[in-house]
Amino acid sequence: MERSDSPLTLGYISYLNCVPFFGRLKEQGFNGNLVPGVPSALNRMLQQGEIDASPSSSFEYARNWRDYLLLPGHSISSVGSIASVLLFSPVSPDRLGGVEIALTGESATSINLLEILLRDYYGLNDVVTRVPSGSVEDLVSKGIPALLIGDRALKLSTVVPLGIGVYDLGKLWHQHTGLPFVFALWMIRKGVVQRHAEALGQLGEQLLKSREAVMQQPLVFAEAAALHLGFSPEQIISYWQTIDYRLDQQHLEGLNRFFDLCVDYGLLGEMPELRFL
Structure with a gap:
């Protein structure tokens, strides 16, 4: 309404x-x-x-x-690293096939970017994600892979638990496509x-x-x-x-590339048109 x-x-x-x-x-x-x-x-x-x-x-x-x-x-x-859309994982992204990844549920874009990167960049067919009821940060400290965004990602990146790698999704996208995200x-x-x-x-x-x-x-x-x-x-x-x-x-080329991949992987039902004010 x-x-x-x-x-x-x-x-x-x-x-x-x-x-x-x-x-x-x-x-x-x-x-x-x-x-x-x-x-x-x-x-x-x-x-x-x-x-x-x-x-x-x-x-x-x-x-x-x-x-x-x-x-x-x-x-x-971002053109490369964004610093606030981060995958925290005890193993490299190519080893996350079938491994449950915790999400905060705060952003639809970052969740779908993660799936595109894991499937298209790393060739994983079984990407498993879940929004847990408890603290995602606590899960990271226990060695559970997780995606955080915004200020929470920035905070955790300053106190990364031992044995946890940090992967910047903006950087991974740019490495893969050469385009902004x-x-x-x-x-x-x-x-x-x-x-x-x-x-x-x-x-x-x-x-x-x-x-x-x-x-x-x-x-x-x-x-x-x-x-x-x-x-x-x-x-x-x-x-x-x-x-x-x-x-x-x-930026528009990067945006259309992302949307096109979302269509390819069934995350979108159709290719959107970019319409401006």
Whole structure:
């Protein structure tokens, strides 16, 4: 059900990787509402019309592309390592056939990327995953392979248990394809475009200016984030510099390659079209 009220309501992924998008957004003239959540929750809210637009999982776009338009020029991507989408495993990925891998369930994109990499890159036919009821971090400490994303992945990567290897999915994808990987896209519900035409027309420039302003003086935001997350400000700034926030032709090639592989392996029923605002 589409919301009939205003102003524009944006989903806000409550991970460090979104701070540059939102840190100076209000100062750029954005006067709407922000709703925080993990990627899987924002996917659901966007699909149900509880928010108007959001940086959401690229797989969510592929799954329901007829409901959305994409905001040009913006993404959460990597060209190589991403540092926050990590497979923790006591054995190398090529030995994970038939071995249960724990998931947090926070992101549809990363889960499907893991399956594509294990099947297409490593040739595994029996990829087994499960979202456990308990702590995934505790399972890693017991030698159970697990996929973590976002701030939880960053935290665990600083205190990796003895005997556990860390595999960066962005790096593996780039090694395999030579292309960027697009983890999240800025998606807009088609039903709100006419009602919020002016605000959406300004949003792309506002996001760009916010990113630029944050990265010109990143220490202010990094120090604030460091108080809550246990990282040093320098670690946080380095992480932001790792992320690629663009969406250019190479990114679109990487996105289409991922979607094509998802179709090949039965993770998507059809190839989505990329449609922009």
